[in-house]
Amino acid sequence: MRLEYFQMIDRVVAVTRESLRAEAIVPKASPVFEGHFPGHPLVPGVLLVETMAQAGGYMLLHRQGFVRMPFLASVKEAKFRSFVGPSTLLLVEADLVHEGSGYAVATGKISAEGKRICDAELTYRVLDFPAPDLATAMRTQARRIGLAVPDDLAG
Amino acid sequence: MSSAFDRIADIIAETSGVDRDKILPDSHVIKDLEIDSLDFLDIVFAIDKDFGIKVPVEQWTQEVNNGKAAAEHYFVMKNLATRIEELVAAKAG
Numbered sequence: 001m002r003l004e005y006f007q008m009i010d011r012v013v014a015v016t017r018e019s020l021r022a023e024a025i026v027p028k029a030s031p032v033f034e035g036h037f038p039g040h041p042l043v044p045g046v047l048l049v050e051t052m053a054q055a056g057g058y059m060l061l062h063r064q065g066f067v068r069m070p071f072l073a074s075v076k077e078a079k080f081r082s083f084v085g086p087s088t089l090l091l092v093e094a095d096l097v098h099e100g101s102g103y104a105v106a107t108g109k110i111s112a113e114g115k116r117i118c119d120a121e122l123t124y125r126v127l128d129f130p131a132p133d134l135a136t137a138m139r140t141q142a143r144r145i146g147l148a149v150p151d152d153l154a155g
Numbered sequence: 156m157s158s159a160f161d162r163i164a165d166i167i168a169e170t171s172g173v174d175r176d177k178i179l180p181d182s183h184v185i186k187d188l189e190i191d192s193l194d195f196l197d198i199v200f201a202i203d204k205d206f207g208i209k210v211p212v213e214q215w216t217q218e219v220n221n222g223k224a225a226a227e228h229y230f231v232m233k234n235l236a237t238r239i240e241e242l243v244a245a246k247a248g
Contacts, residue, residue: 073193073196074193074196074197098200098203098204099209100199100200100203100209100210100212101199101209101210101211101212101213101214102212102213102216103196103199103200103212105200123196123197123200125196
């Protein structure tokens with residue numbers, strides 16, 4: 001994880017059209033921990049939500065052939081069950097609940113060593129990429145974490 | 156079973172907090188009931204689940220934006236209920 005760059009997912013370990021499993025390793029040090037919290041570093045809950053949202057987002061990107069972009073629209077029933085400190089290996093899971101017209105709903109879940117960390121229901125608006133650079137950047141990121149992006153797509 | 160109108164009106168009231176009594180056949184979902192786009196997403200999700208269909212919101216929006224259909228054709232409650240009934244019938248074959 002590169003918290004300051006919002007790169008939350010390190011490696012996809014499994015993906016289908018309906019689910020994605022990924023690993024994310026919390027860095028040993030980050031400027032984020034200077035404020036959250038001094039002397040007691042914890043990953044902020046909002047960044048755990050972002051991590052779940054990215055897992056679901058990559059699942060939807062993969063599902064749609066990397067030609068449309070999922071934007072997080074709502075987070076429901078987010079529950080933070082355990083604290084997460086530096087150097088923790090996280091298992092991040094996303095499962096499709098429903099794909100509608102221009103939107104999708106997924107559940108997100110994070111665990112560490114079998115212990116539940118957090119979960120939520122996530123809704124995305126799924127839109128055409130608003131900028132070519134974003135499409136390229138997302139495909140590059142997807143390849144970085146191990147997703148197979150079609151060769152004929154830029155990025 | 157309740158009519159499509161009643162089921163949709165119940166969904167809207169439950170999802171968006173609009174008073175159920177104010178949801179009438181001639182109510183425009185956006186102009187009269189003041190449903191914003193995020194609540195509308197939730198409503199469509201609930202309709203998709205409840206009726207077992209996929210409401211083609213993107214297609215409807217495109218038709219309205221291109222001037223091929225009036226917004227009222229899709230977004231006035233009685234017409235929305237008719238559109239949903241058509242989608243259910245089409246799915247049933």
